Amino acid sequence: ETGVTQTPRHLVMGMTNKKSLKCEQHLGHNAMYWYKQSAKKPLELMFVYNFKEQTENNSVPSRFSPECPNSSHLFLHLHTLQPEDSALYLCASSQEGTNYEQYFGPGTRLTVT
Amino acid sequence: AQKVTQAQTEISVVEKEDVTLDCVYETRDTTYYLFWYKQPPSGELVFLIRRNSFDEQNEISGRYSWNFQKSTSSFNFTITASQVVDSAVYFCALSGSGTYKYIFGTGTRLKVLA
Numbered sequence: 001e002t003g004v005t006q007t008p009r010h011l012v013m014g015m016t017n018k019k020s021l022k023c024e025q026h027l028g029h030n031a032m033y034w035y036k037q038s039a040k041k042p043l044e045l046m047f048v049y050n051f052k053e054q055t056e057n058n059s060v061p062s063r064f065s066p067e068c069p070n071s072s073h074l075f076l077h078l079h080t081l082q083p084e085d086s087a088l089y090l091c092a093s094s095q096e097g098t099n100y101e102q103y104f105g106p107g108t109r110l111t112v113t
Numbered sequence: 114a115q116k117v118t119q120a121q122t123e124i125s126v127v128e129k130e131d132v133t134l135d136c137v138y139e140t141r142d143t144t145y146y147l148f149w150y151k152q153p154p155s156g157e158l159v160f161l162i163r164r165n166s167f168d169e170q171n172e173i174s175g176r177y178s179w180n181f182q183k184s185t186s187s188f189n190f191t192i193t194a195s196q197v198v199d200s201a202v203y204f205c206a207l208s209g210s211g212t213y214k215y216i217f218g219t220g221t222r223l224k225v226l227a
Contacts, residue, residue, distance in 0.1 A: 004157070031213065042117075043204070043217040056213050088156065099146045099165075099208045102215070104158040 004105035006091050012111045021076040021108045023091030030096035032074040037088040081112045115140045117207050119218035127226050134190045134221045136205030144210035147188045152202040195225045
């Protein structure tokens, strides 16, 4: 596969469930990002990892827990979510260093019931 | 504070018309980077262009062109002879020097009608 892939593409979960989103990039990049995209809101940067180290945590609630085991994989672990967390979650990657263009995955459409 | 404004929420044009998408930004940085992305219905954002603050030359790529004007803090995007496949949401984004924080505008939905 090429580019950035995300699984699952759609996820419905209850507020008491625990689930994980997975992102994989095949571009040889070393920086990876999680974004949240809600209706009528700008994309919100959630987390940034550069060379597996977290460099940004944009005041994200602790019910979202990221994990970056290596430069190609990024996870977002979800637990006790709220209905307002329903959104499209996008993963992206870029070359190491700042200010490079990002390459995005297709996203996971999350619905919290 | 950094901010990106895309005042046009939605634009509809008929195929073959030219259309310009506006982007106005705010930053106190002297070095910064501007981007445009396209988000088709499939969901993933597709990178279109990256421009740094020291390069004010306009750029053309096929039917796409970009007009960067520091004097008005604008980075506008023009599609010439639009096609139905251009229908998507287009995002403008800003990044300050030395940071991983990218500030996105709210996007402009472009509908190109056959």
